[in-house]
Amino acid sequence: MNSAQQLCLACGLCCDGTLFNHVRLGPEDDAKRLKAQGLPVTVSRTKPPVTRFPQPCGALCVDRTCRVYADRPRQCRSFECGVYKDALAGRISFPAALRSVRKARRQADHLRQLLHQLGETDEQSALTDRFQRAQRRVESGKADPADGDTYAELSLAMHHFSLLAHQKFYTRADTPPPEQA
Ligand code: SF4
Ligand code: SF4
Known part of the structure; x- marks a missing residue:
């Protein structure tokens, strides 16, 4: 195994719902085959339609290899x-x-711990989706006032993570659109 492969196997952030919340499929991708392999591929009703499946990716194995690599x-x-x-x-x-x-x-682990403390326990949702749900709850006044300090810590931690992600991980061409970032 080369150093680049070792790096990705130590990471997995582009597959586990940390850097992206969906994988978009293009015309060259075999959506039927991916669906048959257990990935929940959906097609949006938007124009043009978007074919995608959610992250954390169901093909990501515990050892961070990809079950559908080929x-x-x-x-x-x-x-x-x-x-x-x-x-x-x-x-x-x-x-x-x-x-x-x-x-x-x-x-990212720290963010997930804070989200858990705030009741965002769905590990099958991408990090930004969980953060946005917590944010909506707080802003709508539905959150427990006792959670205020945890939410403040979460917001700051999210800001730091976002800076790190944009400085070190996303490249200009790969930066996800606002609904994914
Ligand atoms: S985020 Fe980068 S280092 Fe991590 S798995 Fe993806 S390509 Fe590899
Ligand atoms: S299909 Fe494989 S490479 Fe793509 S997000 Fe899922 S685990 Fe990662």
Whole structure:
């Protein structure tokens, strides 16, 4: 296994609902085959329709390998985060890339703990979806006033994570649209 593969197996952030909340399929992707392999592919009613499946991805295994690797969609084949690209190009060392990945994972784990404390316990939802639900509850006044400090900590932690993600992981072409970021 090469260093780039080891980096991704230590990470998984582009598959587990941390950096993206959906995988969009294109005309070159075999939606039927992916569906037959258990991925909940849906087609939106928008114009043009969007074919996609949600993250955390059901094909992501515990060891962070991809269960449908040979059939993975173009979005998955083409995405290389900034940390990965920098390491591959020799702009940073692989140990430095691994440190960035571990830092991001620690921050994402902390966010999930805070979301859990706020009652957002659905681990099958992407991080930003859970954060937005917590935000809506607080802003609508439905949240427990005792949760105010936790929500303040969550907001700050989300801000720091978002900065890290945009500095180190998303590249200009890969930055998700606002509904996914
Ligand atoms: S976010 Fe980057 S390092 Fe992590 S799994 Fe994806 S491509 Fe690999
Ligand atoms: S299909 Fe594979 S590569 Fe794509 S998001 Fe799922 S686990 Fe990751």
